[in-house]
Amino acid sequence: MELRYRGSEQENRALAAYVKLMRAAECVTARVHRHLAAEKLTVSQFGVLEALFHLGPLCQRDLACKLLKSGGNITMVVANLERRELVRRRRDASDRRFYLVELTATGRALIAKLFPRHVAGIASEFGILDATEIRCLQAICRKIGLREEC
Amino acid sequence: MELRYRGSEQENRALAAYVKLMRAAECVTARVHRHLAAEKLTVSQFGVLEALFHLGPLCQRDLACKLLKSGGNITMVVANLERRELVRRRRDASDRRFYLVELTATGRALIAKLFPRHVAGIASEFGILDATEIRCLQAICRKIGLREEC
DNA sequence: GCATGTTAGTTTAATGTTGAACGATTTAGC
């Protein structure tokens, strides 16, 4: 692979780990979210529905933070969900800067149907990992500075 | 987190591993590619330059395969690089369906300057992993079906 | 040679994504 650049031993090891982590994440995402296509949902739309399902109504800023996306992006994703009547936006009465985004009955039914399927897909991908490997993965994520806030 | 859905022990373990893997990949990507903004390069544009740098001239189909992106996307990314004269497209003489995409002198100079910086960034993120953890990460990626072809 | 099929690349429509500029609203300092 590395025809034009020779780094130190330590650099090469880090690079190999980086590439593997990225590829793994991309491959798993592609496979795990395949069942979303049937419902014409994108990964981001699913992310919004899932966050509302598990955390209750949220303002757009919180959604952006949860999903690690920009504010302008959430405006677009929520607008597309609202157009399909899967979510609804309500102005917060006490602070009119906020919208509260919440699931409609239709949206709740959809995510309630989809989420177990989603988990089953992940389980079939990750289920072959034993407890030791999970612990190792957690340790690695902690070490490379994974922040758990938000 | 999981207020509305209780899976099996095995499902919860898989879900936790999945979330950690995804968050880790997102956080690392964001930090590692921060130095690209200074050169007004996107992650995909950097990916194309890097592939050409290490593998020599490639056709767009091969680029798409390497970067796990669609053909139409590569058309756009390469076009934007070509507009800045960082790459050049040449018709293959023997099979006129192909373009050979290759670096210009400017493009080569840019990626030659950027790549060491890129590796150094990754090394500072992953360098704290020891050999055991790297082995463990590789084993995990293999297990969850990471395909290394392409 | 010609019909058929395959492969490389383009185009289009729809959505996602960001950063920056902007408007509306609330809060803090005075």
Add this chain to the structure above:
DNA sequence: GCTAAATCGTTCAACATTAAACTAACATGC
């Protein structure tokens, strides 16, 4: 109370991304 700063959301331009429909070039079988 009033100004200044901070916060929430929108809009815009630019680019990314995909799937699907399309064109161009090659390959195969007859």
